[in-house]
Amino acid sequence: MKVKLLQIALITFVTGGLCFVQAQQSTIKEDFKPSTVNQPGQEYPMVNSQGYARFKIIAPAADSVRVSLGLGGRGGTKLSKAADGSWMGTTDGPMDEGFHYYNVNIDGGKFNDPGTLNFYGSVRWESGIEIPAHDQDFYALKNVPHGQVQQVLFPSPSTGTSRRAFVYTPPGYEKGKDKYPVLYLQHGWGEDETAWSNQGHANLIMDNLIADGKIKPFLIVMTYGMTNEVKFGKIREFSIVPFQTVLVDELIPYIDANFRTLATKDKRAMAGLSMGGMETKQITLNKPEVFSYYGLLSGGLYTPADIKDKSKVKHIFLSCGSKERPEGVQKAGEELKAAGINVTTYISEGTAHEFQTWRRSLYQMAPLLFK
Amino acid sequence: MKVKLLQIALITFVTGGLCFVQAQQSTIKEDFKPSTVNQPGQEYPMVNSQGYARFKIIAPAADSVRVSLGLGGRGGTKLSKAADGSWMGTTDGPMDEGFHYYNVNIDGGKFNDPGTLNFYGSVRWESGIEIPAHDQDFYALKNVPHGQVQQVLFPSPSTGTSRRAFVYTPPGYEKGKDKYPVLYLQHGWGEDETAWSNQGHANLIMDNLIADGKIKPFLIVMTYGMTNEVKFGKIREFSIVPFQTVLVDELIPYIDANFRTLATKDKRAMAGLSMGGMETKQITLNKPEVFSYYGLLSGGLYTPADIKDKSKVKHIFLSCGSKERPEGVQKAGEELKAAGINVTTYISEGTAHEFQTWRRSLYQMAPLLFK
Incomplete structure (x- = not known):
């Protein structure tokens, strides 16, 4: 079963790449x-x-x-x-934008x-x-209250070292007393724990969503998914066990011990892009007692058969770019819905297997979490 | 007066550069x-x-x-x-190491x-x-409790944008209730707010000092000193006013409002390396009511005449590498001491105008602060 799912994920994340928009324009405007x-x-x-x-x-x-x-x-x-x-x-x-x-x-x-x-x-x-994108306002640095991105070094006995994670805390976290839900958010193959802040602007997306009153604040934790231990062509040989141990047995307890979190399954989400989606799928299915919200961003699909106990899943989010395989995401969404599972699908118009798809996906997914 | 001080600073930070250790060794060991x-x-x-x-x-x-x-x-x-x-x-x-x-x-x-x-x-x-350095243990990533490096975006009306700072918070800060002193720590010309963490390992130096019981924990705040607005040859034309406004009127109030700080002059230090030392000197002298501890790391010197009111200065730290102008640092230290000012000098053996000098300087300076 796991092999088949891996294949689906693989297909999804090798069909992307850098694409040009279709319409060639005859003259190049000199407004560079x-x-x-x-x-x-x-x-x-x-x-x-x-x-x-x-x-x-x-x-x-x-x-x-x-x-x-x-x-x-x-x-x-x-x-x-x-x-x-x-x-x-x-x-x-x-x-592409x-x-x-x-x-x-x-x-x-x-x-x-x-x-x-x-x-x-x-x-x-x-x-x-x-x-420049027509919708770049949602990840722009604006004059709104800003959260913080913190680098933490957490102990990892299973890998024998201190590992790095970045934690987004929302505006007001430092001086407040509230406890917050947590989204564990994974990068793709070839990337690391810096991707979601640097390329993704996850912190600015959150700041803007919070300033617009579109979401209740939560924390985002980003760490290295150990994806690059395998070569791109060998992703099939990837074992989730080492990273699952780091995430579930080491990082989550560290975060719950050192941040003001709502440390329950109902207030914990996991999502990832591309190979980080593959990791999300495996870990959420292996550990249904840990996460309630699952998000796969250009990173594979869930089928109704994957979900052993519907009551354990609050919401599934599936997305990809319109230049990837949107029909796969849509079909999976319909099947999950028909099976009585709470699911939202999103197709990023005019984008491929790239960060604009994932910025937009985070923007769409965030308001659905922790309802 | 200001021009003369600038010249001293300039001499100090152009005499450095990448130096080889003197003794040439005849055979190259193949243990790369x-x-x-x-x-x-x-x-x-x-x-x-x-x-x-x-x-x-x-x-x-x-x-x-x-x-x-x-x-x-x-x-x-x-x-x-x-x-x-x-x-x-x-x-x-x-x-050099x-x-x-x-x-x-x-x-x-x-x-x-x-x-x-x-x-x-x-x-x-x-x-x-x-x-590899013989003393690299003091900035090594070790199995000790780790503090966090947080990215903050603070509002800056004077420059019309949100500006970035990194804040080191010591282990236990997140869940604790204590308030802490703050060191404002500046990079050199050509660098930015990432230098002290990335090149300097300021966070690891602090973690190790705290784990060894050699210092009481404090926060370090690192922001861009706007040094690179002038070309290297034009540092004489640099005006401290824009950065002084950002630091004193915008960043410090933001830090005191958003972190658990001891927000008094006695619990506030400023230090900088190279051109950041020049900035430190000017700002500490312009704003004696804001800082009590001053540190110049390969970044100019204070003379007794600079210090208008000795009672306002708790401690001055002056340092450089032995391959810079150590005699200048030593002489300034003697003059300040003779004038009744609390001063410590430090010469980093075998290093030039480079980060090993400044890592060591931070390690030497930190235990002297906030006594």
């Missing part, structure tokens, strides 16, 4: 601005209002400079040497664009670029 | 191990027990690959093409080593390498 995730003071890479990205790399004596973004992954964008000795190039189409990882190939070696901040993905710190 | 700040799973760069660093860069079609570390900054280390098409090279001498920034020049362009984590320095995210 620096990407918002550039390093301080860096002009390039730039993006225009249509979603084209333009790169500039200084490497005067190089023979070949190529950026991995572009053409749906088939070779990316080849840069050309400009008069000043720099290398420049523009994607041959507008890119939101965040994209990329890297720069200089004479056969993979490097980062010195212009951008780095984000952990593909088991390396990668360059990132942000294509 | 991956640097501890490599990206997960990356073998290179490596360091040996003598302090040599060895680099490996993949760029098969490049004509020239050079690493900025080596020969005291005069050209760094030129890598040679190996049989497998990679570029390899070893520094021509052992490097501790952390060093570096970058890789590929055919005339400045990139990061894909093998290492990135650290913000020189106004860019740079590669970093860690040379």
